Amino acid sequence: MKVILLTDVKKQGKKDDIINVSDGYAENFLFKNKLAVPYNTQNKNKLERDIKSREDLEQENIKVANELKNKLVNVTIKFKAKCGKDGRMFGSISNKQIEEELKKLGYNIDKKLIECDHNIDSLGVHIVDINLHKKVKAHINVSVE
Numbered sequence: 001m002k003v004i005l006l007t008d009v010k011k012q013g014k015k016d017d018i019i020n021v022s023d024g025y026a027e028n029f030l031f032k033n034k035l036a037v038p039y040n041t042q043n044k045n046k047l048e049r050d051i052k053s054r055e056d057l058e059q060e061n062i063k064v065a066n067e068l069k070n071k072l073v074n075v076t077i078k079f080k081a082k083c084g085k086d087g088r089m090f091g092s093i094s095n096k097q098i099e100e101e102l103k104k105l106g107y108n109i110d111k112k113l114i115e116c117d118h119n120i121d122s123l124g125v126h127i128v129d130i131n132l133h134k135k136v137k138a139h140i141n142v143s144v145e
Helices: 023-031 041-072 095-104
Strands: 003-005 016-021 037-040 076-079 086-091 120-122 122-132 136-144
Touching: 003 023, 016 095, 023 037, 041 122, 076 095, 076 122, 086 136, 120 122, 120 136
Parallel strands: 076 136
Antiparallel strands: 003 016, 003 037, 086 120, 122 136
């Protein structure tokens, strides 16, 4: 029996896959637990519409992320910090502090999306990445004085 999977099923397939399974397995497990629906023209058309709408939503999200990336191109966040003799800071700048400064500038970006490959614990300008989307990454400058 051909079925369309509604969720990932271990050892069977991923969501939206069309697979062949035995009639008993389909009736007694997949349909009963709402993990799959029978493969027919109506369900096939619904699957195609769902995939199309998800792709459209994905494209819209990428477009919005690119617009935000273009706004963030010239953003520089400035911090003032106390330092020792050798220019090293007492402490470091965290993602939470960067998030708060971005909010002050009007950008609502979660701290989990902010990615810095090193600790910001010295004076100067540091480049910080922001993952706006899987396919869109923005860079901002963090200046420590």
